[in-house]
Amino acid sequence: MKNKITIPFIIVLFLMLLQSCKKEEVAITETETIIPVTVTTIDTTGIDDYEEVSGTVSYIVKTPIKSIITGYITAVNAKTNDKVVKGKRLFSIKTKEAIALGNDVNKLDPKLNFGSAVSIPSSSTGFITSVNVENGNYVQEGDVLAIINDSNNYGVVINVPFELKKHIAINQQLSIYLPDGTSILATVKQFIPAVDASSQMQSVFLKMNSNDVLPENLIVSVSIPKSNKSNIITLPKTAILSNEIETDYWVMLLKNDSTAIKVPVQIGLKNQERTEIISPKFKATDKIVTSGNYGVGDTIKVKIIKSAK
Structure with a gap:
């Protein structure tokens, strides 16, 4: 008789405990992260096709x-x-x-x-x-x-493939890009009348247009224009994102004033400042994120702090 009473009692107790373990639903309001961003629009004026070569600050006369x-x-x-x-x-x-x-x-x-x-x-x-x-x-x-070191023979020596020589002329102005991100202009002054036997590179001497004194042996990069492509869509390089091996590219496009979404793109020509966008065909009114776009998700909440061309 005692066992008959105990078993129903245990069942009732178990049901009461199970009911009490049910949690009430609590409404949780998630705080969305709003990222301050800078945006820009497309440019269609064109882009120069450059060949980037390295150079060294040198005194060619000692x-x-x-x-x-x-x-x-x-x-x-x-x-x-x-x-x-x-x-x-x-x-x-x-x-x-x-x-x-x-x-x-x-x-x-x-x-x-x-x-x-x-x-x-x-x-x-x-x-x-x-x-x-x-x-x-x-x-x-x-x-x-x-x-x-003779200051009258101070400048940058670049080594270029012989086939690139046709794009360079005496007294031509070229842009020199320094490691700190700045750039200066230089003038082509001399073709060294020899090529390296193994690399088949020819040295070209550029004289700086400014009075800036750069340390000898500083490695710089020089842009040599090869052609100009007009009537194309370009964006600043800061707007273009890619994976680690640079096989996939995308931009963050503003869907509205507070939301940006990831849009895959196909790129074409590029130089130090801008990159051609082959597809998709963005509209002139589209706003593309140029800062605050690194390391974010496919969709982000944004606050526009600056618009720039």
């Missing part, structure tokens, strides 16, 4: 400062990295005879001015890259006392 007599260095007015102008006295040299007999000869005839030091001036304007002597050193005629 001037040796040589001793014109044999003797002792009596003065050194040059230090490594000093900027010097043509004609500045860098060294003074006295011969052994001048040091030994100078005073005695001058006592006999002061007008002879025997024993004066011979000045060695800078033969070019530029920067001293090395000084090879010190005060008191004995030098032979023809010894190299210092080396000067």
Whole structure:
């Protein structure tokens, strides 16, 4: 009898516990992330087809400062990295005879001015890259006392495939892009009359249009225009996103003032600033995200903070 009472009691208790474990539904309001973005519209004026080549900041003329007599260095007015102008006295040299007999000869005839030091001036304007002597050193005629990087022959040397030479002309203006993201203009001044035997590259010397002094051996990139393509749709490079291996490309297109969606695109020509969009054919009124678009989902909530062409 006792077991008959216990079993129904356990069943009732189990049902009560099961009912009490049901949770009430709670309305959870998700806070959507709103991303501040910059947007732009398409451009149809065209794009230049460029070939990007690397270049190196170089002084193609290095001037040796040589001793014109044999003797002792009596003065050194040059230090490594000093900027010097043509004609500045860098060294003074006295011969052994001048040091030994100078005073005695001058006592006999002061007008002879025997024993004066011979000045060695800078033969070019530029920067001293090395000084090879010190005060008191004995030098032979023809010894190299210092080396000067000639500022008149300072610029960028690019190495181009020979077939690209037809797109370059003397006095042509080219854009040089520096590692810090800035750019300067340079003028084509000289084709080096030889090609590298193994790479078949020809060197071309460009002289900077500005007075900016860049460090020697700095690696830069140079854009060589090959052709111009007009009446095409282009967007700033910052608007174009891709996967890691750059096989898929897309942009974030504004669906309305607060929502942007991912739109796959096919790209064509591109240069340092802009990229051609082959498809889809965006309208002039379409707004494309140019900042705030990296690492986001396929659909995002946005707030436009700036519109730029």
